[in-house]
Amino acid sequence: MSSFAQADTISNPNSIEKIPYYEQLFRFRVNRVIDLGEKQNAGLNSRKSSIAKLIIDLLTEGKLHTYGGNIGDPADFKEAVADTTALKMGDNFVRSETQGDWDPKRDYLAGDKIIFEGNVFRARNNVTGAPANPTPPASAALYEDLGPMTLTLSSQNIIGLELIEDVIFDKRRSRLYYDILAFGVVLEQQTSMEKMATRFYISYKELSKEVSRLAHSKDINERQRVMWQNRYNPSEGKTFLDAFKLRLFHGVIRKVENPDDYTIQQIFDANGRSYTESVFARWEEEMNLMEKEHNLWEY
Known part of the structure; x- marks a missing residue:
């Protein structure tokens, strides 16, 4: 093909119908x-x-x-x-799918997802909020660690x-x-x-x-x-x-x-x-x- 040849533009190159x-x-x-x-x-x-x-x-x-x-x-x-x-x-989408950052004083229902130090956790059972509640990583019986705050579509x-x-x-x-x-x-x-x-x-x-x-x-x-x-x-x-x-x-x-x-x-x-x-x-x-x-x- 000549170096001066150009792509055919008689119809839309992205088209299936190819109508000129x-x-x-x-x-x-x-x-x-x-x-x-x-x-x-x-x-x-x-x-x-x-x-x-x-x-x-x-x-x-x-x-x-x-x-x-x-x-x-x-x-x-x-x-x-x-x-x-x-x-x-993106992180914003992942955050929108959770209950936000973990708060020890807040109640969570079984299945709720929360964020703690960049990781996502899922509550295994209903959790009653209290100031003395242990962090999610320290309470594996209450929270399932879903890993870093990344998500594949x-x-x-x-x-x-x-x-x-x-x-x-x-x-x-x-x-x-x-x-x-x-x-x-x-x-x-x-x-x-x-x-x-x-x-x-x-x-x-x-x-x-x-x-x-x-x-x-x-x-x-x-x-x-x-x-x-x-x-x-x-x-x-x-x-x-x-x-x-x-x-x-x-x-x-x-x-x-x-x-x-x-x-x-x-x-x-x-x-x-x-x-x-x-x-x-x-x-x-x-x-x-x-x-x-x-x-x-x-x-």
Whole structure:
């Protein structure tokens, strides 16, 4: 290849649909949040197969790469993040999962986690507070030592996925495409207005390659890892890729591409509007996109 050769930019290199730019009559980048605890999304997060667990397993195996969202659009993958960094939770998150620093005068219930000198301990039984109570390291019968205050991200910490997609109307084929580009791993964060935060992003193109590989494995257990569980007909086997292609999930719009790069919540916050109003605005934006599609059909 010539030293002057450049990468092909006729279409988005991170896209699966590969719709050429000159064929796109209409395109908007949309961010949606898929709540994995929602009943409609149970097929993505069942006991037999969980997309959250699959992502963590593939990251641990080195099959996926993680990206941040501080440089440009997250779905452009300009900010590479080390997988080990992405999977290691910060001290603030660990602290939020505990009852805070150990206090000898405080009562604790069995199962409560507390912090003492940088280590996390779990109460084995109910503990009654008293000034003379021994420290957790000195009372192994009362407290289980869980080790240093570090935590590796697990699928149990993931409450949802932030789906980033390009909504494209292909003027040559006269149809609308939902071109999924990236997934963001969403964790609970009580300090934010939305009660959640995106930890890192992965490429949907990379994920789809691994899902396809596992779906064609000779090992039934490997194939089971990527199966979307059909509530009404379990024998109808569909992979996670099929489920996203067929839109067998529910995701609430979080952001529609705009010059300020504001989420709907941020737009309402900046104008002193309530969180409740922003919730209705998300559904209104969904209707606007549907109306836009309807108008394009008349083109």
